[in-house]
Amino acid sequence: MPKTLFQKIVFTIIMATIMVYGMVVYNVALNTGGVTNQTFLLALHELPIMVPVAFILEFFVVEKLATRLAFTFMCPTDRPQFTTYAISLMIICIMCPIMSLVATLLFKEPSFGTWAHTFGCNLPMAFFWQMFYCGPLSRLIFRTLFKKQLAAQNIPAQGQK
Template sequence: MPKNLKEELIFTLVLAGLMVFGMTSYNVVLSQGFSLNSINEIFTGYPLGLFVALLCDFVIVGPIAKKIAFRMLIPKYMKKTATKIALTISLLMVAGMVSCMSLFGVLINNQNLLSYPTTWILNIIVALPLQLLIVGPISRFVLSSIQS
């Protein structure tokens, strides 16, 4: 877990950067197929997606996820292990960020808002394992290497 603002910023930049790249790639390939044009679309859409993700993370989802994790889901009488805290916050963050970023994707691509539930489901299916199995461990490794 990050111990200060510098570590929080680095951890969030790595985590959000990798998640946005992975999810942008997934969504572009899902909608357009894989081609040179899709690669261009991924890299042109990435900066705005990363900006929106960081904004959502710092302003909306992060504070809410941490508040829920520490006040509701991990009660005071339970032992607060680092693994339990990290997993709880990760699951809440994925749910919140998929909700925000799926809405962003629907709006930025001029899709009907009725496509939001389908978009959300397709994104959560990929975002959960991506975060829990790949991006989360990479981000925690980077964080542990700067803490040493």
């Protein structure tokens, strides 16, 4: 979807913020024994740390690697929607263990067992949150923000079809 560097930066910021917030809410709920109004406020405290980490990882490392991995089983001629799903799946497979490690090191008692437990709890949630909520919402926000630019980029050059 994003075509320019600026659009890629904005899209990654949107995606990282929504994804991290959802996952932090989930982890706070796990740690406090349930979801209350306070859960959503407590999750805001980790955002200034976790969103930049997620952005840097995603923008500079994971997106390129995930795209390469996705195209090991997808073809450029496949439906763009399925290509998007494949790349999203690969991003989840890479980001979830890394972000679980970061969260374990920063907010928990660091150990392999704690990381494995955190990763094991986070992976199913990360999959469903990304595929059904975060991804579609991020793309909707992005398309809304860049409606005019995206429409202009999709107009073929004069004389071309």
